[in-house]
Amino acid sequence: MTEFRPGGFRVLPLVIKNLLIINGLFYLAQIIFGKTGSFSMENLFALHDVRSVYFRPHQIVSYMFLHSPRDFTHILFNMFALWMFGSALENYLGPKRFLFFYMICGIGAAMLHLGVLYYENTAMLDIFRTYPVEDQEQLLYNPSFKLNTPTLGASGSVFGCLAAFGYLFPNSLIYLYFFIPIKAKWFVLFYGAIEFFLGVSNSAGDNVAHWAHLGGALVGFLLVLYWNKTKRRRFY
Numbered sequence: 001m002t003e004f005r006p007g008g009f010r011v012l013p014l015v016i017k018n019l020l021i022i023n024g025l026f027y028l029a030q031i032i033f034g035k036t037g038s039f040s041m042e043n044l045f046a047l048h049d050v051r052s053v054y055f056r057p058h059q060i061v062s063y064m065f066l067h068s069p070r071d072f073t074h075i076l077f078n079m080f081a082l083w084m085f086g087s088a089l090e091n092y093l094g095p096k097r098f099l100f101f102y103m104i105c106g107i108g109a110a111m112l113h114l115g116v117l118y119y120e121n122t123a124m125l126d127i128f129r130t131y132p133v134e135d136q137e138q139l140l141y142n143p144s145f146k147l148n149t150p151t152l153g154a155s156g157s158v159f160g161c162l163a164a165f166g167y168l169f170p171n172s173l174i175y176l177y178f179f180i181p182i183k184a185k186w187f188v189l190f191y192g193a194i195e196f197f198l199g200v201s202n203s204a205g206d207n208v209a210h211w212a213h214l215g216g217a218l219v220g221f222l223l224v225l226y227w228n229k230t231k232r233r234r235f236y
Helices: 014-033 041-045 059-065 072-093 095-128 133-140 155-168 184-201 210-227
Strands: 173-176 180-183
Touching: 014 041, 014 059, 014 072, 014 095, 041 059, 059 095, 072 095, 072 155, 095 155, 095 210, 155 184, 155 210, 173 184, 180 184, 184 210
Parallel strands: none
Antiparallel strands: 173 180
């Protein structure tokens, strides 16, 4: 098995370090200013269905820097995975290309998620439009209205990093629960299959954006496939 040991390897490269800091600052801001009067960070910066009154175009980017302030494990696991897989990618791709890669994966994840939301919420909206106007107006700004459910987190970009890592360094070992070794290529395929199954199942009460994860993974895979299609000798 060939291991990944690029020249000038840094355990905490520049872009990864700054992404961790930015995500941490946003998380603190959510805790402090999350909901102050009529202002809500999630309404303003999290991703919403394009037909929601809370949707804004900038959310396609800003959503990936927010995490649930009610669940610390959300940001903890995302940032750990970003450091674990993203550090190797940044050392391999370089900071500029990695930053581009990270942002495009997040945007791609958002676009696929918005497409799925558009499809899933259409039937509900058809019923909504049959309600009296007064009832519609009350629901439009209600956070519990399904159309206003926010999507947030760096998972789309992180899954892009995971897919790219599995493609570029397929035989590198990942240790599940820190003890069970598994090659990166099998880990990525297995994890991707689970996400696809859960996305198709669309179980009630499942609030995880599985299609955003898959969208980020697909974009990440296609990017490194394109960048390396003539450089297979550089694979590890």
